[in-house]
Amino acid sequence: MTAMKPYPQSPTRPVPAGIVRPPYVGRMEPEDYEGSDIQSDEVVERMRVAGRIAADAILVAAARIAPGVTTDELDAVAHEFMCDHHAWPASLDYRGFPKSICTSVNEVICHGIPDKRPLEDGDIIKLDVTAYAEGVHGDNCATFYVGEVDEQSRKLSEVTRASMYRAIKACKPGRSVSVIGRVIERYARRFAYDVVREYTGHGVHTAFHSGLIIFHYDEPRYDRTMAPGMTLTIEPMLTIGSARTKQWDDGWTVVTEDGSRCAQFEQTLVITETGAEILTLPSSGEPILGGDPAGIDLSGIH
Secondary structure, three states: OOOOOOOOOOOOOOOOOOOOOOOOOOOOOOOOOOOOOEOOHHHHHHHHHHHHHHHHHHHHHHOOOOOOOEHHHHHHHHHHHHHHOOOEEOOOOOOOOOOOOEEEEOOEEEOOOOOOOEOOOOOEEEEEEEEEEOOEEEEEEEEEEOOOOOHHHHHHHHHHHHHHHHHHHHOOOOOEOHHHHHHHHHHHHOOOOEEOOOOOEEEOOOOOOOOOEEOOOOOOOOOOEOOOOEEEEEOOEEEOOOOOEEEOOOOOOEEEOOOOOEEEOEEEEEEOOOOEEEOOOOOOOOOOOOEOHHHOOOOOOO
16 A cells, blocks of 8 residues: 555635634634533533534535545535534634544544545545534544455454444443543454554533543543543544554644554543433434445435
């Protein structure tokens, strides 16, 4: 496989003036969040709305995935969908990020900038989409296949997805958030996959990234306790080879140092009285599975 490299980018896409902008737009260093990790029922309900927009945006963009399509085209689809639903594409101008979603292909771990590179048969692509609507965020990511993908890449994607859902099932009030990383890392190791450490899950709500950190590896020293109303993301990134990272000169794109492929899945969730509820569900109500985009049903999305 040819190593990924930067390609030309299109101009930044405009957002209609009537759409409320997040407070961090235009600021290179957003203000630190100093509020609670626990959100009210009213905030959580608004997050369901933002989460649905973000999940639907992933699906409408993913339905366009095919060899020859550029990641810039996928960005345009997701951008238009979020704007049509009165949501600000939260990645846009977050600390200067120039596009509306992140498109991370093959060995790109995260924060890939959509550009003019045509997708190639056999690629895998992570679509990371966050919508800001009604003053809150919905943040999610899934890995999709481009054309005919080799079995090794399919297995990586399936295990990454399963590790996330296993971690979600482990979430309960009174448990330490460290259980999340423990579950993910132990499951990944069963398949000899490595876990990216530098990029974590996070608290999310009115703030895009709050001070709450969610490790995807076993870190028992971080013992924040889960409680009803806590909202956060779980977003494991697993690699076939080493999870050591390096960053491109663009200041955003993160790749595996050894060029091995990476898969990622992400959901926003709220801790409930009995477990956890996913807030980034599409209009169908069924969690996004990623994989082959040919199976995506857009009939319930308007």
